[in-house]
Amino acid sequence: MTFRPYTGQAVALATQHQKHLALGPPFAQELGATVVLAAVDTDALGTFTGDRPRVGTAEAVCAEKARLGMAALGLPLGLASEGSFGPHPDAPFLVLGVEVLVFVDAPRGLEVVERLVAERTNFGHREVATADELSPWLPVVGFPEHALVVQPLGAAFAAASHKGLRDWAALRSAVQQAAAASPQGRALVSTDMRAHCNPTRMASIATLGQKLARRLATPCPVCAAPGFGRIEVVPGLPCGFCGEPTQLVLAERYGCALCTHREARPRADGRTSADPGSCEFCNP
Ligand SMILES: [Zn+2]
Ligand SMILES: [Zn+2]
Known part of the structure; x- marks a missing residue:
């Protein structure tokens, strides 16, 4: 007997970064549920490019985002994801991505969390005076399939930044402008970690979506709530x-x-x- 507590139901997904492409298929296949995009300003809760400080744990931010989506669409079920990237705690020369995905089921009072440690990530940055200095680094971070963010080095975060750059001409002109606006005459070039700008990250979210959907299809042996799994x-x-x-x-x-x-x-x-x-x- 398969356990399918969410067949035919709609799940609100709060994202501006096309994460439905990664999360829709596993929710359809494993649960028979439909992921519906909720157009809410998730950036208000914090963004990857550092324009706004992030508040709270990833799980709390995720649950909050999911609830914003549910409220926007008037749905009792919601979903949201968050990623964070940085140096590996045990090996600072390696980078690590941690993806968190939270499912909220308001009628059952249920919040189910899945996490994924992504050892494959292109997270990184460079400080350069000209775009030519980036040449050896670009293939390493998967440019142009993976987009870049350019901002003036040493300027306040409010200073104009160019996001989602995916072609050489745009990258070159962004580096030129940012270097000109920087007190050090250099541009800070970083990988764009937003899901729709980063196929590696999108793949991690799809893997995580599969894990969460399978978990939701697993009932607790005692109370039969969806979401029994490894903690x-x-x-x-x-x-x-x-x-x-x-x-x-x-x-x-x-x-x-x-x-x-x-x-x-x-x-x-x-x-x-x-x-x-x-x-x-x-x-x-
Ligand atoms: Zn031994
Ligand atoms: Zn239980």
């Missing part, structure tokens, strides 16, 4: 040689988004011991 992983898989706990996942904890039901489950892949290569004692 955390427990490290400590014992080393196969010395038996000491490693940082690898020992078990997964599943939980309901509505009631307090929790379940510990062994690793899905059935592994019960770690390779001594990942043991701090055997391989310090």
Whole structure:
């Protein structure tokens, strides 16, 4: 028996960045639900390009956005996503993207969150005096399929910035203008992380949408609320040689988004011991 609590229902998606392209298909396939675009000013809650400061946790911002969309369309179900990008906490020379997707079901009083750590991201920036200096970097960040943002280095964020740049002529002229307006004579060129300007990010959102839709199709074994799934992983898989706990996942904890039901489950892949290569004692 498949569990399809949202068949035939409309879900408001608050976005100005075409995320329905990524989230519509999994919600249709896994749930039989239709994702409907809600035209609300989600930028008021904070943007990637730094024009406005962001407030609150990603989950809280997401739930707030979803509710704005629901209110705009008068729908009881809503969806919103947020991404954040920055240096990897354990390896500052690597960058990491974290995507959060929140589903709100007002009648059930349910908020279901899925997260995705995207190790594939083109997030980055360069400071240059001329566009020619960007040449070696452009293929690395996937230009022109992935757009860029250009602003004067050292000027206030309110200063004119050029977003969504996807062709060489526009990039060149934006760098020229920004460098001229910068006290240091340089332009700050960054990857445009808005979903519709960044196919890598759009793909991450699609993967996350698939995860969330599958989770919503999973009922809690106790109260039958949609959205039962993994809430955390427990490290400590014992080393196969010395038996000491490693940082690898020992078990997964599943939980309901509505009631307090929790379940510990062994690793899905059935592994019960770690390779001594990942043991701090055997391989310090
Ligand atoms: Zn060991
Ligand atoms: Zn439950």
